[in-house]
Amino acid sequence: MIKKLLIANRGEIAARIIRTCKNMNIETVAVYSEADKAAPFVSMADEAYLLGPARVQDSYLNVDKIFSIAKETGADALHPGYGFLSENPTFREQCDTAGIIFIGPDSQVIQKMGSKIEARRVMKEAGVPIVPGTETAVASPDEAVQFAEHIGYPILLKASSGGGGIGMQTVYSAEELIKAFDGNQKRAQTFFGDGSMFLEKKIEAAHHVEIQLLADEHGHVVHLFDRECSIQRRNQKVIEEASSPFISDETRQAMGKAAVKAAQAIGYTNAGTIEFLVDDNEQFYFLEMNTRIQVEHPVTEEITGIDIVEAQIHIANGEKLAFEQTDIKKTGHAIEARIYAEDPVTFFPSPGTITKLELPEGIGVRHDIGVVSGSQVTPFYDPMIGKLIVSGDTRDEAISRLEKALDAYQIEGIKTNIPMLKDVIEHPLFKAGQTTTAFVELFYQSIKK
Structure with a gap:
């Protein structure tokens, strides 16, 4: 049974998780960046430890430091909240290796659903209706235009590993699609480490x-x-x-x-x-x-x-x-x-x-x-x-x-x-x-x- 839980997140969701843990008599460990040292969730937790500087790469995405704190505190479980590491299949696997219970699904499911292209394929096989679109990643603007002309505009150009609207754009013509493709692909690569793009038919008045x-x-x-x-x-x-x-x-x-x-x-x-x-x-x-x-x-x-x-x-x-x-x-x-x-x-x-x-x-x-x-x-x-x-x-x-x-x-x-x-x-x-x-x-x- 979970006795001590580390919250690998910040802000309102960290505070939200702590409140439930208190009701369940589970000890909590907060981790925080230098920018968050005075944040309410830090004082709410039973224990709190500094991760590093404000930048997420140096703090909330600092996996080695998070595991070091989990080991030091004896935390037997980890809640990732949303954002940050919550949908990172590699991080989930690292939790398993470290013997820490990850509050979420297994890494294979996270990986499948993290790729919008793969998720579409899986859902189609399960009999769930999907928006008409490409079945695989689109390699080039020319290939994108060819497919778009087949299903008709407007089209949603989307990053396969995207989120928060990053790498997503509605286009209404071949000219707009060509102009948008490279920029969104580069943004997706920068933010998610995956520049795979696909197309979906834009559902109007959705x-x-x-x-x-x-x-x-x-x-x-x-x-x-x-x-x-x-x-x-x-x-x-x-x-x-x-x-x-x-x-x-x-x-x-x-x-x-x-x-x-x-x-x-x-x-x-x-x-x-x-x-x-x-x-x-x-x-x-x-x-x-x-x-x-x-x-x-x-x-x-x-x-x-x-x-x-x-x-x-x-x-x-x-x-x-x-x-x-x-x-x-x-x-x-x-x-x-x-x-x-x-x-x-x-x-x-x-x-x-x-x-x-x-x-x-x-x-x-x-x-x-x-x-x-x-x-x-x-x-x-x-x-x-x-x-x-x-x-x-x-x-x-x-x-x-x-x-x-x-x-x-x-x-x-x-x-x-x-x-x-x-x-x-x-x-x-x-x-x-x-x-x-x-x-x-x-x-x-x-x-x-």
Whole structure:
């Protein structure tokens, strides 16, 4: 049984994991960079150790130092959170070699799902609908143009090992595709060490809907319903909710069954998420699988009452899931708004010192946050500083609580995206649950220019 857990991450997710570990009487070890030495998660943990300088290569990606600290502290397990090393199959193998329990799936599954090209192939074999696109990596701009002309524009040019919108671009002509190919390929190589590119047909007016999965090591897989994640900027999510207000219960059940079937087909274990694009006719297509906990997991916790981090730890302990699919009930509605230290119009990061922070309170209001008043927001990491999660008996009630909470959210010293969040949730399309992945570009940015 896990007795001491090292958290190989930072910020709000590190604090989130520590809270569950305290409830489970599991000791925690935090690791931090010089830039994070005063961060709340550092003092929350039972033990904390310096990794190195601020740059991620010298700190949160410093594998040798992480294992050295794990050995020194006697940590028997490691939670990677999201980002950083969470979907690195080599790191997972190194944990196995070191005798450290990794909170996540095995390395082969991580590797398969980490390659979007391989993931598409596996999902197609499992009978999950996939977006029309290339079956293998595209070697050159000329080859890309030839395929694009076959399936028609617009086309999404995507990095096989990409994430966070890096190496991804929508193109509407052969000229745009040729111009975009080399630049995105180089960015993918720089960020992910893999310049493999592929093409997908752009699904117009698409909704981004995902299914949360839990799978134990005894062959049991369940889904925890769906999340709507269509409000995005720069291909990154900003507002998420559970469940999707767009799809029908029939489609929801079909997506859940497809996701469970896919997880069973690849022998998946622990928590994972299968993301889908859904068109106007509610036809859904596999987008990608995230083999880790998601940023937006709290909204699922709020509607199911299941602590996903706790479930991850139980699964990693080799325990069977404590519930069957029929035991999982969906109650009410929950919405998460990501709070970013960024300009609300340009979306450029806004580092600096938080001189004042007062968080709204009330029924149905939850905060997963990584900063306090006086915290330094540095330019070294993702500018998300926290998440505001609200829940209610109905979606309308949840939206009302979110509006009030955002109005009462006081943060000074840096710019944040709170004005943008207010504009989005007050828009008639959002109120109607009809927002697509193009919403921010078409309706928000257009009125701010």
